[in-house]
Amino acid sequence: MSDERTLDLLEAKIQELRELNKVDGLDLSAEISKLERKLAQMRTELYANLGDWERVRIARNPKRPYSLDYIEGVFSGFYELHGDRLGGDDRALITGLAMLDGSKVAIIAQQKGRDPAENKERYFGMVRPQGYHKAIRIMRLAERFGFPIISLIDTPGAYPGLESEEKNIGGAIASSILSMLEIEVPTISVIIGEGGSGGAVAIGAADRLLMLENAIFSVISPEGAAAILWKSKERVKEAAVALKLTAPDLLELGVIDEVIPEPLGGAHKDMAQVMAAFKGSLVRNLAELGEMSVQELLAQRYERYRKIGRYNTLSG
């Protein structure tokens, strides 16, 4: 994305001209609109045919809206609930209650940090076992009171480290998947940035799985795949393509249900537009799920996952 800088410079230039226009009473409007057209054209050229690796970089862009931005922009009255009741409160996974368009929901969301201090607190969005235990607690609470669950996925993966392994991170992920499958309320998961492997799936086994247009969802990071399969870290771009980790690819493969559109260049270019699309999609999906009985809901969820996979059947 080396050209993004050029776009930013041009945008700044236009802004500068606009300021001049106001102050001096000069008429620069013809010049400004010419530059604006040029900017729009360049933006389209740059972003309309994004490569998979560029999408990975947008998905990880720290300017991109994070879970708390959606919680603020799409929901109202968020009331955060802390702690797994077993000795921990993972700040990489936040939970709470909120209203969505007049309906009560429970939120389970992975949260990255924007600066070093916040990333230290939030482990770069990498969830530890206590985070999944907290998620399970909130699932049970939501089920008890009939609140649908919205999970927002944005993690490079579960936290890999001694502490995680000592607390059985694999077992925690397994339990979280199990809870999501059993919970008797509607569940919607949205991958808003990075959907990294088991750490993402743990809170992604939902009735509906949606993805932002420039989010990614992958069994392994392109860096990891490049190191293991190509034995070279330089091959990340090829790995990103091969893994079919973009939202349009995954929609075509039937892995996800819907792609939430983003403005050219990514969600951070126009937050209001993304929030509106995001909210519209959530409200519509929730209404559809709300019409089903619990039995229908669970049967449909079971079918969805029972049949996932692609293989060849042989005769004889």
Next chain:
Amino acid sequence: MTIFKDKQYFRVKLEKEADEALWLRCKSCGELVFKKRVRENNNICPNCGEYFFLTARERIESLIDEESFEDVSKPIVADDPLGFQDEKPYPQRLEEAQEKTGLPSAIILGSASISQIPVVIGVMEFQFIGGSMGSVMGEQICHGMEEAIERRCPFVLVSSSGGARMQEGAFALLQMVKTTAVRTRLARERLPFISVMTYPTTGGVQASIASLGDIIIAEKGAMIGFAGRRVIKETIAEELPKNFQTEAFALKHGMIDRVARREELRSELAAVLAFFQEGTR
């Protein structure tokens, strides 16, 4: 799929292939040991007690009553849904793995008996692309649990896997959810699921079906965990203890119920299965 154009799907029979070499050198004590004696000894070095690797076929033989195995797997083989190519195309990797192991996929699934108790048993083959779980393994595990429900018997799964199969992308990842979904059915039917973890039980397999056993028994010498040493080193550069992700580590940290030596595994299973048999139906 081209690999099987001229080949019929083959059912797994538990005959030993002819072995060329008569002797093996133990990597632990360095002694030359008679291969037949090693085999008879569950692939444990008769000299020093070191475990040799067991293939899935050998593993099943070591656990079940003689002649009791019947293949109940579905006649399916891997697809290449992503058209995946790294240094080799995925179909070529599959073909090589099939040649090497003589198996259609990375799991064997059969009905059998252990001390006269009927079970459905699945055993992963590590030598088949690291025992990785793709769509075929996920489907076979689910099918195995459904067979167990049909036959009203316990399900035993012996894991030996590095995790999800990267070449199948999100489809592989979601096998974690799929196997967990069917596991809930087995639980509802009150049929026991015994998970046996061997070397290695890691990644997406450890973070789903293998960790959801009613009883989890690890073989001595197993490696159990989610993220491997290398990932941890590269991500956070942390010092790791010597016993990291060993079966003793897993036991100490409450991840498993028990540890059994290889030669005790069959009697452990028999004892546990016998306990559950009482009053299960």
